[in-house]
Amino acid sequence: MQGTMLIDGKPRFGAGARFHGLDAVTGEALSPAYGSALPRDVDDAAEAAAAAFRIYRAVPRADRAAFLDRIAAAIEELGDSLVERAMLETGLPRGRIEGERARTVGQLRLFGDVLRAGDYLDRRRVDALPDRTPLPRPDLRMMNVPLGPVAVFGASNFPLAFSVAGGDTASALAAGCPVVVKAHPAHPGTSEMVAEAVATAVGRSGLPAGVFGLLHDAGIEAGSRLVADPRIKAVGFTGSARAGKALVAIARSRPEPIPVYAEMSAINPVLLFPAALDERAEAIADGFVPALTGSCGQMCTAPGLLIAAEGPALDRFLATAGAKIAATPAATMLTPAIAANHAAGAARLAATPGVETIALGAEAGPREGQAGLLGVDAPVFLSNALLAEEVFGPTALLVRCSDVDEMAEALAAIGGQLTLSLHVADDDIPAVRAMWPLIEDKAGRVINGAFGTGVEVCEAMVHGGPWPATADPRTTSVGTRAIDRFVRPVCYQNLPKALLPADLG
Amino acid sequence: MQGTMLIDGKPRFGAGARFHGLDAVTGEALSPAYGSALPRDVDDAAEAAAAAFRIYRAVPRADRAAFLDRIAAAIEELGDSLVERAMLETGLPRGRIEGERARTVGQLRLFGDVLRAGDYLDRRRVDALPDRTPLPRPDLRMMNVPLGPVAVFGASNFPLAFSVAGGDTASALAAGCPVVVKAHPAHPGTSEMVAEAVATAVGRSGLPAGVFGLLHDAGIEAGSRLVADPRIKAVGFTGSARAGKALVAIARSRPEPIPVYAEMSAINPVLLFPAALDERAEAIADGFVPALTGSCGQMCTAPGLLIAAEGPALDRFLATAGAKIAATPAATMLTPAIAANHAAGAARLAATPGVETIALGAEAGPREGQAGLLGVDAPVFLSNALLAEEVFGPTALLVRCSDVDEMAEALAAIGGQLTLSLHVADDDIPAVRAMWPLIEDKAGRVINGAFGTGVEVCEAMVHGGPWPATADPRTTSVGTRAIDRFVRPVCYQNLPKALLPADLG
Structure with a gap:
C-alpha cells in the first residue's frame, strides 16, 4: 500500500x-x-x-x-x-x-x-424477405452493446x-x-x-x-x-x-x-402471520435475532420492521426474541459516524410518543452498536412516516396490529423494499393471497420462512426493488x-x- | 362518436x-x-x-x-x-x-x-441445496411482473x-x-x-x-x-x-x-461515404428523396441530416436529389401548428449565415409543408449547435465535409439518434470500421444502404436510442x-x- x-x-x-x-x-x-x-x-x-x-x-x-x-x-x-x-x-x-x-x-x-x-x-435475428409485398423486409439483427x-x-x-x-x-x-x-x-x-x-x-x-x-x-x-x-x-x-x-x-x-x-435503503419488513406464530413463534424468533444483529445489523437486507397481529403467540415470539437480544453483546460498527447515526436513530425512535422499548442488548461503546427491539401500535405507526425510516444498524421496530387487515395497512404505508419476508402456516395462506398484490409490489425479493440476509449470487437473485429501496x-x-x-x-x-x-x- | x-x-x-x-x-x-x-x-x-x-x-x-x-x-x-x-x-x-x-x-x-x-x-430457477456448506442454498425463482x-x-x-x-x-x-x-x-x-x-x-x-x-x-x-x-x-x-x-x-x-x-426527436444522420457515392450517387438520391418527403417528412425516422465529403460524386447526388425535390409538390401537414413550425424552422435554417439552399419543392400553402434541402460546410455546422436541431417536416441539411475524418467530426457533434444510415461501398469499409464506435454509440438502429423510414415491427427492432432521441x-x-x-x-x-x-x- x-x-x-x-x-x-x-x-x-x-x-x-x-x-x-x-x-x-x-x-x-x-x-x-x-x-x-x-x-x-x-x-x-x-x-x-x-x-x-x-x-x-x-x-x-x-x-x-x-x-x-x-x-x-x-x-x-x-x-x-x-x-x-x-x-x-x-x-x-x-x-x-x-x-x-x-x-x-x-x-x-x-x-x-x-x-x-x-x-x-x-441476440435476435429476423431474416430478410426481399419479395414480401407491399414492402420487402430487410435483414434485421439485434444485440446489446455496452453503455460506456x-x-x-x-x-x-x-x-x-x-x-x-x-x-x-x-x-x-x-x-x-x-x-x-x-x-x-x-x-x-x-x-x-x-x-x-x-x-x-x-x-x-x-x-x-x-x-x-x-x-x-x-x-x-x-x-x-x-x-x-x-x-x-x-x-x-x-x-x-x-x-x-x-x-x-x-x-x-x-x-x-x-x-x-x-x-x-430498506427496512425489509417481516410479516408474522398468526398461524405461523401460533405454530412456531420461538423458532421464528431464533432466526430473527441473528438476522437483525449479524454484522451488527449493517446489512442492506437486515430485518428492520416486524408486522404482526397482537396475541399470545406474538407474546411468545417477543419473549424469545427479547431474551436473545438482551444477551447480544455490543459490536463494533463500520465507522464512528455509522455508530453515532445508529445510536441517534435508535434514541429518536425510542423517544417517539407511543413507542415502547421491548428489549435492548448490551450497552455500546462509542464505536459500537447496541441491539434493540422497539414496538409501536399500528395506528401510531400509520400516523407518523418517520417511524418507517431506516435506522441502519441492529435496531428493529415491531408494528402491533389488531388483525391481518391492519397488517396490510401497515405494509401499504411503507415505501419500496429490497426484501419482504413472510412467516406463514397453512392457515395463513388465504390472508397472504388476499394481500398478494401489495406484497409483490413492495419488494424485489419475497422470502418465505426466513429473512433477507444472505443474498445468493446466482441467476435468479433480485437485489433491488421499488423506490426508495x-x-x-x-x-x-x-x-x-x-x-x-x-x-x-x-x-x-x-x-x-x-x-x-x-x-x- | x-x-x-x-x-x-x-x-x-x-x-x-x-x-x-x-x-x-x-x-x-x-x-x-x-x-x-x-x-x-x-x-x-x-x-x-x-x-x-x-x-x-x-x-x-x-x-x-x-x-x-x-x-x-x-x-x-x-x-x-x-x-x-x-x-x-x-x-x-x-x-x-x-x-x-x-x-x-x-x-x-x-x-x-x-x-x-x-x-x-x-423466468429463472435455482434449486435449493439444503446440504451445502457453510450455508444451504434456498430455492430461488425469478420472473418479471408488471409495473402498474x-x-x-x-x-x-x-x-x-x-x-x-x-x-x-x-x-x-x-x-x-x-x-x-x-x-x-x-x-x-x-x-x-x-x-x-x-x-x-x-x-x-x-x-x-x-x-x-x-x-x-x-x-x-x-x-x-x-x-x-x-x-x-x-x-x-x-x-x-x-x-x-x-x-x-x-x-x-x-x-x-x-x-x-x-x-x-431525431435528425437521423445519413453518412454518404465516398466510394458509395462514386458507385451509385443517383440511386442513393432516388432513395433519399422519398424518405425525406414521404408523409410530408413527418416520420420520427425521416433523414434530416446528410453528412458527405465534397467532390464530383456528391455533386451528382445533389443534382439528382435536387431535381427530385424541386418536383415535389407541397403536402398537407398534420396540424396548422406543425406546418407553421416547419416553415419557421426551415426559414431559420436557410437564414443562418453559411447555409445555402440547394433545392426547394413546390411552394406550400398555410397548412402545407414545402420540401427542401439545404447545405452547410462542416466548420460552420461544428460551430453552431442550432444547426443540428430537428426541423420536423420535409427539410434536410447537408453537411459538406472535406474528408472522411471531418465526416466523423460532424457525426460526433450531434446527440443520440433513433437511426443512423450508412451508404457504403467495399472501398469505404476501412473508414467505416475506424468510425464504428462512434456510429454504434449514436443510434438505436444502424442501417446500411437505406433510410430509417419503414420501422419493421418484429423481435429484432430497436426504435430507441441515446439521449435526446x-x-x-x-x-x-x-x-x-x-x-x-x-x-x-x-x-x-x-x-x-x-x-x-x-x-x-
Missing part, C-alpha cells in the same frame, strides 16, 4: 485533503495516508476510461471472461493481508470477511461464465463484495464498460489493495490501462464530479438514501442524463441479471458481414 | 375547454365537439386503473393474449369509417392510414404471441400505430399493466373510435373496466396531472423534445419517480422488446406452491 489512486494504470497520490483509514475497534489512524482526488484526477480517470472504451467494447467475450477470472485470481493472491486489512478497517470478523472474499471472487467468475454463455446479449464508462461507488458495509471489485464493477466490466471506482473512505487500504489486483489483471490481459481506475476522496467532490462527467454513461452505487438521491440529482441535471443504479426497480445489483444495467440494444439493418459485430457474424 | 372520454368503462364528456378535430386540408372544425378533462376526470381514470391492476396483473397470459386479439378485431370491425376519420384529421393519404391500421392490429396480435410464448417473463398502471400519450404523426391502441398501449397491456391514454388533440375522433374498440374488447374479455381509459385535453393540464398521479407507474410518449422533457421533469419530481419512455436508451418503443419497459423482476425465495405465481408454479 502506497496510499495511491490508480489513473490510466498509474499510481497517483491525491493532492487534495488527506485522510486515513481507521482501526474500527480503536479508532486509531492506519497508515498509509491517503490524499483526496483533485478535479484534474477525476478528469484524467474519465478520459482514460473513455479512451479505453473504444478498444474494450470490442474485446471478445472470451477475453473479457479471462480478464474477470484473472481479477479473481489476483485478489486471491493477496492472501491473508487483504483479509486482515479489511478486518482492521471495518471491524467485521474474519469469517465474515473471508466469506465476502469468496463471494467477491465467485461473482467475478460467475460473470465470466455469463460472458462465455452470451445470453445477456439478447461506468462510475462505481464503494459501499461501507461490504468492503469487498460491493466495493472496488464488487458486483457493480464485475457486471460493468463484463458488459464491456470501463469502470472508475470512487473508493469508500472508510476502507482506503482495502480499496487500494484490490485496485492493485485489478491492475495486475489488466496488465496480464493486455488491456488498455484505462479500463479500470480508482479515486480516493474524503469528501463528496470527486464522486460528484465523476457522475457529472459527460464521458461517464452510468453509475453503480450502494449506500445511504441521502447520498444516493444526491447522485441521482446530479445524473439528471447533466445535459445527457444517465442512469444511476443506486441501492439506497433503489433508484430503478427494473434492475438488480446482485446476480447475473445485474449486467443488463450496463447495456443498450442496437438493431443492425442489412449490414454487410464486414461491418456486423463479431457476436452477430 | 359522441365526443366523450372513457373513464372506468363509461363515456364521459369533459367539462373543461372545448375543442374540435380539424379537417387537415381545409382547417374546418369537425364534429363532434370534445371537452377537456378536469382534474377529477384524471383522478377517476387513475383510480379505475389502479383498481383494475389488482385483478389484471394476475389474469393468465393466454387471456391477456386473447384480449389483445379482440382489440385488433374490434379495430378492424370499425371498417372504413376509422380510415376516413383518420385521413380527415391528419391529412395523411389512404394508403398510409390503411398501412398504419394493418401495422396497429399486427402489433397487437404480435404481443399476443409474445404473451403466449412467455419469454419476456425471463401506465400513462400513454398519443402521437400526432401516427394516429393509430403510436396512439390510443398503438405500440405503447399494446406492450403495456401485454405486460399486465392497465393503460390510461391521453389522446392527441389533433385526432380526437380517431382516438374516440379506437377507444371504443378497446372498450368493446374489454367487455368481451370480461376484464375490469378500468384496464383502459381515455382522456381528452386541448392543453397540457390533464397529461401533466396524470404523470404526477402516484397510481401511475410508467409513461409512454412519442412527440416533441419539449413535451417529452416536460414529462420527464414531472415524473422525476414525484415523491416516487417513475420511468418515462419518451421518444422525442429518447429518455431511456436501454429500451425500444417498437417491436417485441418494448414489453420490457413495463415490467420489473421479482425473486421468490422458498415460496410454497400455494403462493408461487402461476407462471412459476
Whole structure:
C-alpha cells in the first residue's frame, strides 16, 4: 500500500485533503495516508476510461471472461493481508470477511461464465424477405452493446463484495464498460489493495490501462464530479438514501442524463402471520435475532420492521426474541459516524410518543452498536412516516396490529423494499393471497420462512426493488441479471458481414 | 362518436375547454365537439386503473393474449369509417392510414404471441441445496411482473400505430399493466373510435373496466396531472423534445419517480461515404428523396441530416436529389401548428449565415409543408449547435465535409439518434470500421444502404436510442422488446406452491 489512486494504470497520490483509514475497534489512524482526488484526477480517470472504451467494447467475450477470472485470481493472491486489512478497517470478523472474499471472487467468475454463455446479449435475428409485398423486409439483427464508462461507488458495509471489485464493477466490466471506482473512505487500504489486483489483471490481459481506475476522496467532490462527467454513461452505487438521491440529482441535471443504479435503503419488513406464530413463534424468533444483529445489523437486507397481529403467540415470539437480544453483546460498527447515526436513530425512535422499548442488548461503546427491539401500535405507526425510516444498524421496530387487515395497512404505508419476508402456516395462506398484490409490489425479493440476509449470487437473485429501496426497480445489483444495467440494444439493418459485430457474424 | 372520454368503462364528456378535430386540408372544425378533462376526470381514470391492476396483473397470459386479439378485431370491425376519420384529421393519404391500421392490429396480435410464448417473463430457477456448506442454498425463482398502471400519450404523426391502441398501449397491456391514454388533440375522433374498440374488447374479455381509459385535453393540464398521479407507474410518449422533457421533469419530481419512455426527436444522420457515392450517387438520391418527403417528412425516422465529403460524386447526388425535390409538390401537414413550425424552422435554417439552399419543392400553402434541402460546410455546422436541431417536416441539411475524418467530426457533434444510415461501398469499409464506435454509440438502429423510414415491427427492432432521441436508451418503443419497459423482476425465495405465481408454479 502506497496510499495511491490508480489513473490510466498509474499510481497517483491525491493532492487534495488527506485522510486515513481507521482501526474500527480503536479508532486509531492506519497508515498509509491517503490524499483526496483533485478535479484534474477525476478528469484524467474519465478520459482514460473513455479512451479505453473504444478498444474494450470490442474485446471478445472470451477475453473479457479471462480478464474477470484473472481479477479473481489476483485478489486471491493477496492472501491473508487483504483479509486482515479489511478486518482492521471495518471491524467485521474474519469469517465474515473471508466469506465476502469468496463471494467477491465467485461473482467475478460467475460473470465470466455469463460472458462465455452470451445470453445477456439478447441476440435476435429476423431474416430478410426481399419479395414480401407491399414492402420487402430487410435483414434485421439485434444485440446489446455496452453503455460506456461506468462510475462505481464503494459501499461501507461490504468492503469487498460491493466495493472496488464488487458486483457493480464485475457486471460493468463484463458488459464491456470501463469502470472508475470512487473508493469508500472508510476502507482506503482495502480499496487500494484490490485496485492493485485489478491492475495486475489488466496488465496480464493486455488491456488498455484505462479500463479500470480508482479515486480516493474524503469528501463528496470527486464522486460528484465523476457522475457529472459527460464521458461517464452510468453509475453503480450502494449506500445511504441521502447520498444516493444526491447522485441521482446530479445524473439528471447533466445535459445527457444517465442512469444511476443506486441501492439506497430498506427496512425489509417481516410479516408474522398468526398461524405461523401460533405454530412456531420461538423458532421464528431464533432466526430473527441473528438476522437483525449479524454484522451488527449493517446489512442492506437486515430485518428492520416486524408486522404482526397482537396475541399470545406474538407474546411468545417477543419473549424469545427479547431474551436473545438482551444477551447480544455490543459490536463494533463500520465507522464512528455509522455508530453515532445508529445510536441517534435508535434514541429518536425510542423517544417517539407511543413507542415502547421491548428489549435492548448490551450497552455500546462509542464505536459500537447496541441491539434493540422497539414496538409501536399500528395506528401510531400509520400516523407518523418517520417511524418507517431506516435506522441502519441492529435496531428493529415491531408494528402491533389488531388483525391481518391492519397488517396490510401497515405494509401499504411503507415505501419500496429490497426484501419482504413472510412467516406463514397453512392457515395463513388465504390472508397472504388476499394481500398478494401489495406484497409483490413492495419488494424485489419475497422470502418465505426466513429473512433477507444472505443474498445468493446466482441467476435468479433480485437485489433491488421499488423506490426508495433503489433508484430503478427494473434492475438488480446482485446476480447475473445485474449486467443488463450496463447495456443498450442496437438493431443492425442489412449490414454487410464486414461491418456486423463479431457476436452477430 | 359522441365526443366523450372513457373513464372506468363509461363515456364521459369533459367539462373543461372545448375543442374540435380539424379537417387537415381545409382547417374546418369537425364534429363532434370534445371537452377537456378536469382534474377529477384524471383522478377517476387513475383510480379505475389502479383498481383494475389488482385483478389484471394476475389474469393468465393466454387471456391477456386473447384480449389483445379482440382489440385488433374490434379495430378492424370499425371498417372504413376509422380510415376516413383518420385521413380527415391528419391529412395523411389512404394508403398510409390503411398501412398504419394493418401495422396497429399486427402489433397487437404480435404481443399476443409474445404473451403466449412467455419469454419476456425471463423466468429463472435455482434449486435449493439444503446440504451445502457453510450455508444451504434456498430455492430461488425469478420472473418479471408488471409495473402498474401506465400513462400513454398519443402521437400526432401516427394516429393509430403510436396512439390510443398503438405500440405503447399494446406492450403495456401485454405486460399486465392497465393503460390510461391521453389522446392527441389533433385526432380526437380517431382516438374516440379506437377507444371504443378497446372498450368493446374489454367487455368481451370480461376484464375490469378500468384496464383502459381515455382522456381528452386541448392543453397540457390533464397529461401533466396524470404523470404526477402516484397510481401511475410508467409513461409512454412519442412527440416533441419539449413535451417529452416536460414529462420527464414531472415524473422525476414525484415523491416516487417513475420511468418515462419518451421518444422525442431525431435528425437521423445519413453518412454518404465516398466510394458509395462514386458507385451509385443517383440511386442513393432516388432513395433519399422519398424518405425525406414521404408523409410530408413527418416520420420520427425521416433523414434530416446528410453528412458527405465534397467532390464530383456528391455533386451528382445533389443534382439528382435536387431535381427530385424541386418536383415535389407541397403536402398537407398534420396540424396548422406543425406546418407553421416547419416553415419557421426551415426559414431559420436557410437564414443562418453559411447555409445555402440547394433545392426547394413546390411552394406550400398555410397548412402545407414545402420540401427542401439545404447545405452547410462542416466548420460552420461544428460551430453552431442550432444547426443540428430537428426541423420536423420535409427539410434536410447537408453537411459538406472535406474528408472522411471531418465526416466523423460532424457525426460526433450531434446527440443520440433513433437511426443512423450508412451508404457504403467495399472501398469505404476501412473508414467505416475506424468510425464504428462512434456510429454504434449514436443510434438505436444502424442501417446500411437505406433510410430509417419503414420501422419493421418484429423481435429484432430497436426504435430507441441515446439521449435526446429518447429518455431511456436501454429500451425500444417498437417491436417485441418494448414489453420490457413495463415490467420489473421479482425473486421468490422458498415460496410454497400455494403462493408461487402461476407462471412459476
